[in-house]
Amino acid sequence: MLTLGIETSCDETGVALHDSELGVLGEALHSQVDLHALYGGVVPELASRDHVRRLVPLAREALAQTGRGVADVDLIADTEGPGLAGALLVGASVAAGLGIALDRPVVGIHHLEGHLLSPLLADPPPAFPFVALLVSGGHTQLMAVEGVGRYTLLGETVDDAAGEAFDKTASLLGLGYPGGPALSRLAEGGDPRRFAFPRPMLAGPGLDFSFSGLKTAALLCVRKHAMDERLRADVAASFQQAVVDVLAGKCLRALEATGLPRLVVAGGVGANAVLRERLLREAARVGATVHFPPVRLCTDNGAMIAFAASLRYRGRLQGAAGFTVRPRWDLGALDAA
Ligand code: KG4
Ligand code: ZN
Numbered sequence: 001m002l003t004l005g006i007e008t009s010c011d012e013t014g015v016a017l018h019d020s021e022l023g024v025l026g027e028a029l030h031s032q033v034d035l036h037a038l039y040g041g042v043v044p045e046l047a048s049r050d051h052v053r054r055l056v057p058l059a060r061e062a063l064a065q066t067g068r069g070v071a072d073v074d075l076i077a078d079t080e081g082p083g084l085a086g087a088l089l090v091g092a093s094v095a096a097g098l099g100i101a102l103d104r105p106v107v108g109i110h111h112l113e114g115h116l117l118s119p120l121l122a123d124p125p126p127a128f129p130f131v132a133l134l135v136s137g138g139h140t141q142l143m144a145v146e147g148v149g150r151y152t153l154l155g156e157t158v159d160d161a162a163g164e165a166f167d168k169t170a171s172l173l174g175l176g177y178p179g180g181p182a183l184s185r186l187a188e189g190g191d192p193r194r195f196a197f198p199r200p201m202l203a204g205p206g207l208d209f210s211f212s213g214l215k216t217a218a219l220l221c222v223r224k225h226a227m228d229e230r231l232r233a234d235v236a237a238s239f240q241q242a243v244v245d246v247l248a249g250k251c252l253r254a255l256e257a258t259g260l261p262r263l264v265v266a267g268g269v270g271a272n273a274v275l276r277e278r279l280l281r282e283a284a285r286v287g288a289t290v291h292f293p294p295v296r297l298c299t300d301n302g303a304m305i306a307f308a309a310s311l312r313y314r315g316r317l318q319g320a321a322g323f324t325v326r327p328r329w330d331l332g333a334l335d336a337a
Contacts, residue, residue: 001019001020001074001075001310001313001314002017002018002019002020002025002066002068002072002073002074002075003017003018003019003020003073003074003075003076003077003306003307003309003310003313004016004017004059004062004063004073004075004076004077004098004306005017005018005077005078005109005302005303005304005305005306005307005308005309006055006059006076006077006078006079006091006094006095006302006305007078007079007091007111007114007300007301007302007304007305008051008055008078008079008083008087008088008090008091009079009081009082009083009084009087009088009091009111009300010042010047010083010084010087010137010300011031011032011033011035011036011042011047011087011300012029012030012031012032012299012300012301013029013030013032013050013051013054013055013058014027014028014029014030014058014300014301014302014303014305015027015028015029015055015058015059015061015062015302016028016062016301016302016303016305016306017062017063017065017066017068017073017306018303018306018307018310019066020310020314023121024121024303024306024307025065025066025068026061026062026063026064026065026066027062027065027301027302027303028058028059028061028062028065028302029058029301029302030050030054030058032046032047032050033177033178035047035050036177037176037177040171040177041177042084044084044085044086044087045086047084047086047087048084048086048087048089048090051087051090051091052090055090055091055094056094059094062302070098070102071102073098073102073104074104075104075105075106075107075309075310075313076095076098076099076102076104076105076106076107077095077106077107077108077109077305077306077308077309077310078091078092078094078095078106078107078108078109078305079091079108079109079110079111079114079305080092080108080109080110080324080325080326080329081108081110081111081325081326081327081328081329082110082111082112082138082326082327082328082329083111083325083327084327085325085327088325088326088327089325092108092323092324092325093323095108096323105313107309107312107313108324108325108326109305109308109309109312110308110329110331110334111300111305112134112136112139112141112331113149113151113308113331113334114304114305114307114308115134115136115266115267115304116132116134116143116145116151116264116266116331117148117304117307117308117311118266118293118297118298118301118303118304118307119132119264119265119266119291119292119293120307120311121293121294121297121303121304121307122291122292122293122294125291126262126264126289126291127262128145128146128147129144129145129146129147129260129262130145130260130262130263130264130291131143131144131145131154131251131254131255131258131260131262131263131264132144132145132151132263132264132265132266133247133250133251133254133263133264133265133266133267133270134266134267135161135162135163135247135265135266135267135268135269135270135275136161136163136266136267136268136269137161137163137164137167137178137180137268138161138163138164139156139157139161139267140156140157140161140162140163140209140211141153141154141155141156141157141331142154142155142156142207142250142251142254143331144254144258144260145264147336148308148311148312148315148317148336149312149315149317149334149335149336150336151331151332151334153331153332154207154254154257154258155206155207155208155209155250155254156208156209157208157209157210157211158201158208158209158210159210159211159212160210160211160212160215161211162209162211162243162247162269163178163180163267163268163269164211165211165212165214165215165243166178166179166180166183166184166240166243166269167179167180168215169183169215169218169235169236169239170182170183170236172215172218172219172222173186173222173232173235173236174232178268180268180269180271180272181271183236183239183240184236184240184272184273184274186232186233186236186237187233187236187237187239187240187274188233188237189233189237190230190232190233190234190235190236190237190238191233191234191237191238192237192238192240192241193238193241194234194237194238195221195234195235195238195239196238197214197217197218197221197238197239197241197242198213198214198217198242199214199242199245199246199249200213200214200246201246202245202246202249202250207250207253207254207257209246209247209250211243211246214239214242214243214246218235218239221235222235240272240274241274243269243275244272244274244275244278247269247275247279248275248278248279248282251263251279251282251283252282252283252286255283255286255288256286260288261287261288261289262288262289262290262291263279263283263288263289263290263291264290264291264292265279265290265291265292266292266293266298267298268298268299268300269298270292270293270298271295271298271299276290276292317335317336
């Protein structure tokens with residue numbers, strides 16, 4: 001079964017084709033980072049217009065890589081939410097139009113479910129059940145995942161998401177948007193022990209997170225010292241270390257609390273090399289394994305949407321019928337296998 005996946009929830013236009021036997025056959029992606037950099041964040045109207053411009057050419061490009069024609073597509077999937085309403089509507093419109101033109105089913109996918117299942121695109125894929133750490137620009141959640149659609153929330157951030165904290169601290173250090181990758185590059189030359197930033201909610205029990213105080217601590221630190229290259233690198237390294245300590249600490253606690261032997265990491269911050277290395281080391285210590293999606297699939301992409309749709313459709317899980325978008329959508333509201 002060949003599934004065409006479309007992702008337009010925020011500032012990446014992603015299209016991919018996933019074959020249920022052969023895996024991902026074609027992928028095309030356009031990041032709007034340069035478009036929004038001037039404004040220091042995503043401008044929703046500009047995002048929507050750019051999706052309109054890019055989507056069909058990207059779909060053609062992805063399809064061309066597969067050596068198949070559009071008539072070979074069996075299933076069409078789009079990100080139904082959560083995300084920017086106008087941006088989501090572009091993907092939903094193209095998916096609905098294709099569905100009508102080709103007389104194929106259209107499935108609306110929850111963006112976070114796409115991220116959550118993306119580690120299953122790794123070779124070999126992890127088996128269910130597992131603990132999932134979902135760390136993106138908008139979300140930081142720990143979930144127990146028993147199967148497709150069977151997700152139990154274990155903990156989440158009470159304020160900023162980890163990626164958001166990376167982006168805001170990066171902006172404080174004069175780095176562009178999105179700041180996560182740039183901050184982690186800057187941190188490579190810094191001393192992670194120079195500043196003892198707080199590890200919010202790590203000492204207490206529970207699996208919730210908080211990152212806004214950490215961001216403020218970085219701000220106060222920068223205000224107190226004269227800004228030079230050394231300081232920037234040391235703040236970046238110390239900040240990254242604090243985030244990694246918190247994420248790793250909570251992941252271990254979640255493995256312990258659930259008794260599950262596998263940890264899966266998804267979302268943009270999952271591309272962070274220091275976090276990856278730390279989780280691999282810590283999990284090995286307690287006899288658990290860690291699974292990441294391929295780095296290119298950590299951030300938003302069409303492949304995770306096609307893949308989630310393919311699993312849902314084959315598992316006969318209801319996808320949204322017709323033409324809907326849900327800018328706000330609780331992952332817990334999804335139906336299960
Ligand atoms: O999953 P994603 O592409 O988009 C959302 O659904 O939010 O995640 C984007 C987030 C941004 O906050 C970005 O700064 C962060 O992931 N990010 C990173 C890294 N690569 C992306 N954060 C830390 N280190 C990285 N290497
Ligand atoms: Zn995302």
